Amino acid sequence: MPTADQNDILFDRARAVIPGGVNSPVRAFKAVGGTPRFIRRAEGAYFWDANDKRYIDYIGSWGPMILGHGHPAVVEAVQKAVLEGFSYGAPTEREIELAEAILALVPSMEMVRLVSSGTEAAMSALRLARGATGRKHIIKFEGCYHGHADALLVKAGSGLATFGHPTSAGVPPEVTQHTLVLEYNNIAQLEEAFALHGNDIACLMIEAIAGNMNFVRAAPEFAQRCRDLCTQHGALLVFDEVMTGFRVGLNGAQGVLGITPDLTVLGKVIGGGMPLAAFGGPRAIMEQLAPLGPVYQAGTLSGNPVATACGLATLKEIAKPGFYEALSKKTQSLVAGLKAAAAAEGQPFNADSEGGMFGFFLMNELPQNYATVMTTDNAKFNALFHGLLDRGVYIAPALYEAGFVSAAHSDDDIAATIEAARQIFKASGTH
Numbered sequence: 001m002p003t004a005d006q007n008d009i010l011f012d013r014a015r016a017v018i019p020g021g022v023n024s025p026v027r028a029f030k031a032v033g034g035t036p037r038f039i040r041r042a043e044g045a046y047f048w049d050a051n052d053k054r055y056i057d058y059i060g061s062w063g064p065m066i067l068g069h070g071h072p073a074v075v076e077a078v079q080k081a082v083l084e085g086f087s088y089g090a091p092t093e094r095e096i097e098l099a100e101a102i103l104a105l106v107p108s109m110e111m112v113r114l115v116s117s118g119t120e121a122a123m124s125a126l127r128l129a130r131g132a133t134g135r136k137h138i139i140k141f142e143g144c145y146h147g148h149a150d151a152l153l154v155k156a157g158s159g160l161a162t163f164g165h166p167t168s169a170g171v172p173p174e175v176t177q178h179t180l181v182l183e184y185n186n187i188a189q190l191e192e193a194f195a196l197h198g199n200d201i202a203c204l205m206i207e208a209i210a211g212n213m214n215f216v217r218a219a220p221e222f223a224q225r226c227r228d229l230c231t232q233h234g235a236l237l238v239f240d241e242v243m244t245g246f247r248v249g250l251n252g253a254q255g256v257l258g259i260t261p262d263l264t265v266l267g268k269v270i271g272g273g274m275p276l277a278a279f280g281g282p283r284a285i286m287e288q289l290a291p292l293g294p295v296y297q298a299g300t301l302s303g304n305p306v307a308t309a310c311g312l313a314t315l316k317e318i319a320k321p322g323f324y325e326a327l328s329k330k331t332q333s334l335v336a337g338l339k340a341a342a343a344a345e346g347q348p349f350n351a352d353s354e355g356g357m358f359g360f361f362l363m364n365e366l367p368q369n370y371a372t373v374m375t376t377d378n379a380k381f382n383a384l385f386h387g388l389l390d391r392g393v394y395i396a397p398a399l400y401e402a403g404f405v406s407a408a409h410s411d412d413d414i415a416a417t418i419e420a421a422r423q424i425f426k427a428s429g430t431h
């Protein structure tokens with residue numbers, strides 16, 4: 001008699017009380033089919049599901065767990081903070097310390113405001129950009145995700161694309177009528193948008209290395225054109241670095257591209273796995289925020305003492321010399337190994353990475369925009385996903401998501417992952 005699958009049992013229970021059984025849509029495995037794994041515990045590069053099956057974890061909570069799970073220094077900082085109280089609703093020294101640490105690492109930011117989620121940070125940055133410029137229009141790009149604020153839910157990438165909606169129900173068209181959605185890496189379209197609407201554009205928001213349509217880099221000349229056109233027209237350039245911040249390198253995508261945005265949105269890694277996010281930029285713009293200025297923004301749990309302890313301890317570790325060199329090398333060896341395995345089995349494949357973030361594609365080119373990413377063979381991706389899952393390797397359950405390597409992944413973990421992929425490529429061999 002096979003023992004009952006504990007994940008199935010939990011999924012049934014979950015679906016009775018939580019819509020779709022999950023608290024964030026992509027967790028539901030809707031794109032790939034099957035039962036989501038309910039995670040019991042995690043340590044280092046691994047987590048274990050409800051059947052006590054171990055997986056090498058390549059989502060790392062969708063980016064935050066850059067040190068791996070349960071890093072001793074982070075655990076210690078959190079344990080200490082918890083004993084001092086969970087939340088005060090009054091300022092703390094630790095918030096200053098975290099702000100100072102962030103500003104020291106991201107030179108484009110002179111001031112920062114802490115919030116609790118990437119959605120909140122992006123939404124607040126957008127309001128600030130509109131408030132500071134007195135303009136209404138915003139530009140975003142198809143396939144970029146900036147959280148689920150109304151004005152930004154326009155052909156957004158992950159989550160929504162799975163369910164086939166161009167935008168969410170419950171968002172009145174009036175709310176998105178000022179959102180211009182352009183094709184990523186399309187300079188001609190960008191120039192046209194500024195030529196038509198330049199004087200009404202409050203900001204251009206972009207993932208400069210996009211991680212919500214798998215992994216797509218802004219071409220250097222495209223990113224530079226974004227910067228130049230914003231400057232020419234008095235619009236603010238907003239880099240949404242919720243995913244890339246402290247993930248692709250110590251200075252984020254702006255460091256990789258060598259471009260200085262006006263505002264930066266951060267999240268994920270800066271909380272080290274706790275609910276924490278931030279947005280910041282030049283003093284003159286940030287001082288438009290309440291209580292100094294007319295742009296209102298607030299939060300009961302903003303700068304939470306436990307979350308800031310977790311974030312600070314995480315930043316301390318990643319700022320150590322050599323951290324990103326070692327992490328990049330690991331990620332590059334994974335990507336190179338997967339490419340070699342696919343090539344050996346005659347499978348169309350390409351992959352790219354930066355720092356501890358990677359993407360792979362079941363096609364020979366590296367896509368430059370969302371439409372190309374979405375030409376991926378769904379059935380083939382799903383077979384690869386489930387093949388890896390069976391072999392104890394957990395990648396994102398959707399083809400338009402990036403992957404994440406942590407400092408805790410060992411060479412053996414990487415080798416085991418490549419071998420698992422090779423077996424699947426071989427089994428689906430067409431040559």
Ligand SMILES: *Cc1c(COP(=O)(O)O)cnc(C)c1O
Binds near residue numbers: 146148211
């Ligand atoms: C994850 C993400 C967000 C949203 O952050 P949440 O904490 O999930 O609200 C916004 N922008 C980007 C680029 C992200 O990757």
